[in-house]
Amino acid sequence: MVVLVTATVYVGSIALASQPAPMDLGDLPLGRHGIHEGMMIVELLMGVYILYVGVRARHFLIVALMLGQGAVMAWLESLAGSGVNAAHALFVDKFSLVMALINGLVGGGICLYALGYMREYHTEAHRDVPDRRPLFFALLFVFMGAMFGLVFADDLTWLFFFWEITTLCSFLLIGYTQTPEARKNALRALVMNLAGGLTFALAIVFFYRNTHSLGLQTLIHSKQAVVLLPAALLCFAGITKAAQCPFSSWLLGAMVAPTPVSALLHSSTMVKAGVYLIIRLAPAISGTTVGLMVALVGGGTFLVGSLAAITTPEAKRVLAYSTVANLGLVVLCGGIGTYAAVWAGILLIIFHAVAKCLLFLCVGVVEHKLHSRNIEDMSGLILYMPRVAVMMLIGMAGMSLAPFGMLISKWAVLRAVVDAYPLLCIFIVFGSTATLFFWVKWMGKLVEVVRPQVRVVKEISLDESIALYGLSLVTFLACLFFPFLSSQFIEPYVTGVYGQSAFLGRGNTIIMVIMMMVVMLFPLSFLSHGRGVKLVDPYLGGANVAGSPGFTGSGGTIENVTMQNYYLGGVLNEIWLSRIAVAGGAALLAVMITFAIL
Amino acid sequence: MNPWLRLIIYLVAAPLVGGLLAGWDRRLSARMQSRRGPPIFQPFYDVLKLWQKQNLAVCFAQNYYIFFFLLLVIFTGGLFFAGSDLLLVIFALTTASIFFVLGAYKASSPFSFIGAERELIQIMAYEPMVLLTAIGMYMVTKTFYVHGIANHSDLLVLALPGVFLGFVFMLEIKFRKSPFDLSSSHHAHQELVRGITTEFSGRTLAMIEVAHWYETVFLLGWVYLFFASSPIFGVAMALVVYVFTVLVDNVFARMKWQVALGSAWVVTAVLGFGNIMVLSFQR
Numbered sequence: 001m002v003v004l005v006t007a008t009v010y011v012g013s014i015a016l017a018s019q020p021a022p023m024d025l026g027d028l029p030l031g032r033h034g035i036h037e038g039m040m041i042v043e044l045l046m047g048v049y050i051l052y053v054g055v056r057a058r059h060f061l062i063v064a065l066m067l068g069q070g071a072v073m074a075w076l077e078s079l080a081g082s083g084v085n086a087a088h089a090l091f092v093d094k095f096s097l098v099m100a101l102i103n104g105l106v107g108g109g110i111c112l113y114a115l116g117y118m119r120e121y122h123t124e125a126h127r128d129v130p131d132r133r134p135l136f137f138a139l140l141f142v143f144m145g146a147m148f149g150l151v152f153a154d155d156l157t158w159l160f161f162f163w164e165i166t167t168l169c170s171f172l173l174i175g176y177t178q179t180p181e182a183r184k185n186a187l188r189a190l191v192m193n194l195a196g197g198l199t200f201a202l203a204i205v206f207f208y209r210n211t212h213s214l215g216l217q218t219l220i221h222s223k224q225a226v227v228l229l230p231a232a233l234l235c236f237a238g239i240t241k242a243a244q245c246p247f248s249s250w251l252l253g254a255m256v257a258p259t260p261v262s263a264l265l266h267s268s269t270m271v272k273a274g275v276y277l278i279i280r281l282a283p284a285i286s287g288t289t290v291g292l293m294v295a296l297v298g299g300g301t302f303l304v305g306s307l308a309a310i311t312t313p314e315a316k317r318v319l320a321y322s323t324v325a326n327l328g329l330v331v332l333c334g335g336i337g338t339y340a341a342v343w344a345g346i347l348l349i350i351f352h353a354v355a356k357c358l359l360f361l362c363v364g365v366v367e368h369k370l371h372s373r374n375i376e377d378m379s380g381l382i383l384y385m386p387r388v389a390v391m392m393l394i395g396m397a398g399m400s401l402a403p404f405g406m407l408i409s410k411w412a413v414l415r416a417v418v419d420a421y422p423l424l425c426i427f428i429v430f431g432s433t434a435t436l437f438f439w440v441k442w443m444g445k446l447v448e449v450v451r452p453q454v455r456v457v458k459e460i461s462l463d464e465s466i467a468l469y470g471l472s473l474v475t476f477l478a479c480l481f482f483p484f485l486s487s488q489f490i491e492p493y494v495t496g497v498y499g500q501s502a503f504l505g506r507g508n509t510i511i512m513v514i515m516m517m518v519v520m521l522f523p524l525s526f527l528s529h530g531r532g533v534k535l536v537d538p539y540l541g542g543a544n545v546a547g548s549p550g551f552t553g554s555g556g557t558i559e560n561v562t563m564q565n566y567y568l569g570g571v572l573n574e575i576w577l578s579r580i581a582v583a584g585g586a587a588l589l590a591v592m593i594t595f596a597i598l
Numbered sequence: 599m600n601p602w603l604r605l606i607i608y609l610v611a612a613p614l615v616g617g618l619l620a621g622w623d624r625r626l627s628a629r630m631q632s633r634r635g636p637p638i639f640q641p642f643y644d645v646l647k648l649w650q651k652q653n654l655a656v657c658f659a660q661n662y663y664i665f666f667f668l669l670l671v672i673f674t675g676g677l678f679f680a681g682s683d684l685l686l687v688i689f690a691l692t693t694a695s696i697f698f699v700l701g702a703y704k705a706s707s708p709f710s711f712i713g714a715e716r717e718l719i720q721i722m723a724y725e726p727m728v729l730l731t732a733i734g735m736y737m738v739t740k741t742f743y744v745h746g747i748a749n750h751s752d753l754l755v756l757a758l759p760g761v762f763l764g765f766v767f768m769l770e771i772k773f774r775k776s777p778f779d780l781s782s783s784h785h786a787h788q789e790l791v792r793g794i795t796t797e798f799s800g801r802t803l804a805m806i807e808v809a810h811w812y813e814t815v816f817l818l819g820w821v822y823l824f825f826a827s828s829p830i831f832g833v834a835m836a837l838v839v840y841v842f843t844v845l846v847d848n849v850f851a852r853m854k855w856q857v858a859l860g861s862a863w864v865v866t867a868v869l870g871f872g873n874i875m876v877l878s879f880q881r
Binding site: 411526 | 654655656661685707709715722860863875877
């Protein structure tokens with residue numbers, strides 16, 4: 001069943017991507033058939049359910065936020081009455097196609113992977129957790145479906161509808177295991193996203209009051225002064241959903257969920273919805289104080305997230321911090337909002353989605369085999385789980401190594417920032433070097449060979465391997481064909497909005513392709529394995545003990561060698577970093593809203 | 599000059615110049631310590647001798663990483679001297695360093711491991727300033743392309759004094775000279791043994807040496823960019839900066855990594871970013 005649905009999603013998204021855009025959907029009968037009423041009913045039901053959750057957990061902030069949302073939506077109905085025009089509820093352009101393609105390919109891969117993963121999860125790794133797999137898969141698909149709706153919606157009330165579905169789905173998926181920790185973190189995610197939902201609803205009302213329209217395209221093409229407040233409120237909503245400072249804690253808490261959920265939240269849906277909205281709004285806030293504040297939130301989050309990722313040995317936590325950081329970079333691009341920045345931001349979204357998804361899924365496999373998600377325990381993984389280790393290395397290279405996706409994007413971001421706000425480059429120069437540190441020390445752990453290891457017999461199950469190989473291939477191809485991606489999808493969109501677009505330039509493309517060739521030749525060097533080389537024991541400062549990574553110490557005792565990565569504990573501290581992030585982020589957002597109101 | 603010609607000159611001449619500079623470094627250091635020092639061609643003799651030695655390794659793969667390190671360092675310098683985008687040059691340099699670090703991780707001895715960790719810290723210390731240098735040059739000349747920067751009509755150093763000083767500070771770290779020779783010491787009798795290069799021998803060690811020659815020439819070429827509008831002065835200043843790093847190397851003892859990282863970031867923030875702030879307010 002799951003395979004069937006995934007296949008449909010694949011076919012559908014690829015067929016969509018090959019369509020010309022922007023598509024004209026004006027003649028779709030969306031105004032009739034009671035679609036609007038149906039959505040209202042679903043929305044009401046969701047609202048009631050969230051109220052119930054809030055009351056049952058005695059979490060009255062949830063109740064208050066939900067009631068606030070309800071009141072605002074009622075206000076909108078009273079303003080708009082039956083005059084809400086849903087004729088142009090949907091809108092398709094190259095950017096939404098890119099998002100849909102990511103959602104379909106990456107999300108579909110995650111669903112396939114989840115088949116094998118969840119089987120092992122319930123039968124071996126976590127027998128204590130009640131098996132509710134049908135619900136789990138249903139939620140995954142609803143989540144993906146909502147994401148499709150979200151990227152194609154033009155009517156803000158529709159967008160809001162799908163937005164709230166993703167909030168609710170993420171709440172249910174984070175709380176899947178129903179342990180106290182999972183419940184607590186799910187509630188935290190719910191509160192923060194509801195806060196974003198409230199500002200979203202307010203944005204719709206203010207926008208409607210100013211312009212008597214509900215179209216996202218109208219908002220983007222209106223004069224900045226008219227729509228600044230709604231745009232700022234929507235950016236606020238985007239920042240909560242994209243887990244930027246001060247709201248980053250919900251995404252870190254979301255790791256308690258099974259790995260496919262983390263992968264879905266981090267790569268193709270949820271957080272991407274947030275950055276999607278901000279990138280969409282970029283023309284509306286470009287050059288304003290609101291835009292600058294959004295850029296500062298993004299830049300600050302990038303720096304703090306990257307530094308925080310250095311401090312922890314837990315693989316999923318490192319990935320989560322890296323997600324927060326990279327989304328910060330995208331938000332930074334959206335806040336700057338020049339054509340070059342938007343171009344770079346979309347590139348970042350694409351590369352981050354595929355590489356991050358691959359990494360999460362690999363960590364999930366490793367966690368099941370090692371019963372640990374500590375990076376220190378992955379020492380020498382290349383020996384005993386070579387396939388997974390190589391795929392992880394591909395993902396990490398895609399995230400950090402020079403000619404591949406993320407670094408190309410960072411290069412583009414840096415250029416865009418220098419032209420718009422040169423002072424903001426301080427975040428990028430410090431942040432990007434910190435990201436390098438934590439990725440490389442992790443890669444180092446994977447390749448080091450301290451003691452002889454027995455190879456794990458069956459590394460990955462069939463469903464998992466389809467997803468993993470597929471995603472590795474997609475990562476690889478995305479890196480290889482990025483000029484094509486740029487010219488076919490990103491440049492047309494950016495040109496459509498700004499009248500001009502950034503591009504790579506022929507010379508730079510050639511240089512990057514040459515460099516990529518050089519780096520990709522690296523695996524070939526293993527063909528000359530060990531020719532003319534004599535193997536010896538490593539130098540340990542004492543007599544080596546044969547067959548073990550130890551040496552004979554001064555008193556004739558055998559000392560074992562252990563090596564641990566640096567986490568810079570004396571210099572960096574996760575707790576105060578997060579305090580700075582919360583305080584700084586909150587202050588910036590306050591300034592942003594104040595400016596928008598004035 | 600034709601970029602291809604410059605590229606070929608670089609590929610052929612850089613190891614010669616780099617090797618001579620290394621020999622000069624050893625002579626100078628010896629004189630500063632009241633020794634005679636080896637002949638100026640000693641680094642070439644060393645490399646030739648290393649090339650003939652038996653190739654020992656803890657792990658086969660470690661040598662491939664070093665080969666690609668050398669390849670990418672040459673590529674980086676090639677990009678620079680062919681006049682391409684400075685940011686790409688920096689990224690290529692970073693990728694090269696990553697291969698070096700991964701090679702040391704692969705070698706899996708505690709000493710090379712510590713060396714690798716410290717090398718990563720050194721990269722983290724110098725990279726922000728290097729990026730800011732490129733950004734500063736862009737803000738003055740309006741181009742990231744090396745050939746455009748080199749053809750700028752004014753002395754860049756006049757507009758970028760802070761960035762220049764910061765860059766010289768970073769060279770000390772990049773060349774792994776005292777007080778920042780954290781990841782690899784020149785003398786194997788210290789707590790590090792030889793740090794990141796501990797487990798490399800024979801040809802592989804020779805490749806690391808050659809890579810350093812290429813790297814030296816490329817980085818001094820970057821120093822030259824600050825003075826590119828008067829070429830002779832530029833070459834002279836590049837040599838002065840080189841002598842200065844040697845002098846500092848002999849004056850200081852090694853510092854802890856906390857000091858290296860902290861001081862480098864403070865220098866970057868104050869000198870580099872301060873300079874860029876001034877530039878952006880002048881626009």
